[in-house]
Amino acid sequence: RFEHASGLIQVALTICCAYTCWILAEGVFEASGVLSTVSGALVLAKNMWPAVVHKDAMEHIWHMIEFAMNTIIFFLAGALTGKIETNRNIKIGDFWTLLLLWLVSALIRLVMLFGSKPLLDRMGTKTTWQDLLVMCWGGLRGAVGLALAVYLHTKAAELGIAPVDADRILFFMGGFACI
Incomplete structure (x- = not known):
């Protein structure tokens, strides 16, 4: 008891x-x-x-909370991103910028991960090149980045961020999560 x-x-x-x-x-x-x-x-x-x-109970409860919050964040970010794409603040050039930003960030992550491979191997975490590719692909896709982008979008006026810039920040972060 x-x-x-x-x-x-x-x-x-x-x-x-x-x-x-x-x-x-x-x-x-x-x-x-x-x-x-x-x-x-x-x-x-x-x-x-x-x-x-009770380690199992702690993990199960937090996994459920994580699932619920991820669902809310991704739904909210998707709804807001869909809304900003229709308000004409996002131009066709922004789609090309998103693609370029994603490619550059993926390349930077790839170089960083492959450069860190000897250190990772020495620390006891043996990684294959396939593991490193998965780690590269998985970067910047989580709820933390989306939550920060949603926060900036909703508080843009208070933070002194122009509405067009707030829309672009959310668009780029939503695009990163989508790609």
Whole structure:
């Protein structure tokens, strides 16, 4: 019985930690809630695992939360990106710019990953060239980048970002996720 209650308390504390990171960053320090929450999660992941009572339950609950939030973020980003593509702020040249940006960033990631291969191999993480290609392809496709782009798009006026630039930022980030 004590272990069951401890597991529930631990899950509740991790959720409170995520929420507290967001509130403190956004409300008190006027910083990025997204990046603060990611940083808080990294600190928790590094330090809390030896004390977790029910590791499987913790992972299952957070995977469900991750799935729900990813669904919301990708849906919201897709809806906003679709909306900005119809308001004439996005020109045909922006599609070519998106493709060029994606190719350049993929090339930079590829060079960085292949340049890091000896270090990765020495650290004990043996990687094949196929692994490196998958890592290159998977870059900048996640919810964090989309959440930051959605945040910038919705707060553009407060942040002093022109509406056209906010539309382009969201378009490029949505395009990266789509490609």
